[in-house]
Amino acid sequence: MSHDELMPIGAFARRSGLTSSALRFYADSGLLPPAEVDPVSGYRYYSADQVARGTALRRLRELAMPLVAVEAVLGSGADEASRLLDEHVAKVVADAAAVRRKAAVIKASLGEAPGLPVAAVKGPVLAAAVEQVLTATAPGHGMPALAGLRIEASPEAVTLTATDRYRLSTRTLVPAEAPRQTWAGTVNGDELRTAVVEIRRSPLVRLEAASNGIWFRVADQEDRHCRLLTEEFPDHRLMLASLGEVTTRATVSKGLLLRALEEHPGERVGLHVADHAVNVAAADGEHPGVTLPATVTGQALQIWFELTTLYPAVSTAIGPDVLLDLRGHDQPVTIRSADHGDLTTLAMPVNSDRSA
Structure with missing residues (x-):
């Protein structure tokens, strides 16, 4: 192939969206070697056929995909490449969720006064009840309280309630230990869904109220913190009474x-x-x-x-x-x-x- 049919590295960088320094790195790593290297000057030249691979490489790296995974995607057929992409996205989402949880715990502990003990409930029972009641939430409908779960503790019971305006689900649990005082709050539904995984594995979960959330204290595992929603929860008691x-x-x-x-x-x-x-x-x-x-x-x-x-x-x-x-x-x-x-x-x- 003559030089007239090839692009210098600068022109190829503009076509592919990759910087010249990135192209040198990918050439050295074997992911995108140039079509030809001038033996005297060392100039690198690329063909028009390499633009698609260069563009795909750039897009995959924009997804924070590791080089090994990028190489696997570029070397696979459409079905396998799609599976690898789904696998990568799932890992990124899981990692982000883990970071959010850890950040929430750190934020909750910054200058936090000792929590207020609310109640103790059997973990598997609480997890099952949360999953059942959360089906009546309505995330993303412009009313944050409808995406949350209302927890109410009294000396006799712990009651969970959620509503999406078309359904209202409520479940009353008998606590393993009598609640020490009356407490109520609306818990972030998304964070509670994640916390259920650890709650289910604990024989006993102690609920502890903090100024900006509620702690689920579990033995021999990482405690879970869920934020409280500040928006007013619908008056479900009036609805039930009427x-x-x-x-x-x-x-x-x-x-x-x-x-x-x-x-x-x-x-x-x-x-x-x-x-x-x-x-x-x-x-x-x-x-x-x-x-x-x-x-x-x-x-x-x-x-x-x-x-x-x-x-x-x-x-x-x-x-x-x-x-x-x-x-x-x-x-x-x-x-x-x-x-x-x-x-x-x-x-x-x-x-x-x-x-x-």
Whole structure:
């Protein structure tokens, strides 16, 4: 190849977006050797065919990918290169999360007064409850409190609550040791999801309130700190207290109801409750409903939900059967286990108009 068909290092640097010094480094490392080196002057020349590799190399390094991984990506086919990229991104995200956690712990300990003991709860029980209730949060909707989990401790119990305005989930735990005083705070949901990993592994977790967060003290492991949200949490107690009288009650198999919802053809689902059955119907009226055997008391009722509201409310219920307490077609339905009622979810219905 003649020099007329080659680019000097400066021109190739402009085409590829790499600096001349970076090109010399990558040439010496074997990742991007020049097409030709003048034996007298030592000038390096590159071909137009090398621009794509140079550009890809620059982009991969912008992702902070190590040279060994860059070489593997550049030498792989599309599928393997994609897998390696996903693997690298997952590691970067995990490393960033670890740094955030450590920074939060350091910040929380800077000039921090001794924490206020709140309660002690069994770790596996607390972790399971947090995961169940957090399904009712709504991250990224412009209302920070809806992305958090409300923790309330009293001398009798520890209560966890979350809401996305369409669902409200609450679970009450019996503490392993009686809470020493009343305390309430709304905990950052994302940080709590991460903390659950360590909480689950500890037989006993001690909750300790600090000025800007809450500590989860665990034996023989790293304590976890989660920030408190300053925004006001919705008045869920008023909502619960204002619920009307239950007019219809149905007990149905959780597994059968979930299967019917999973196979449901639309975004809106109707529950027709009557005559020892719950019928799961589609809003378009064209698809036949699925009739599930149920124990029903009270008035016959038709009520409609968004699938995205009803499905998680049912899926997080504990036990083989779910109990539905209904108050009318336009009132919240209470969904809980038929025989294990400490997890309760309220699901808001939608307009029954099929054209809506």
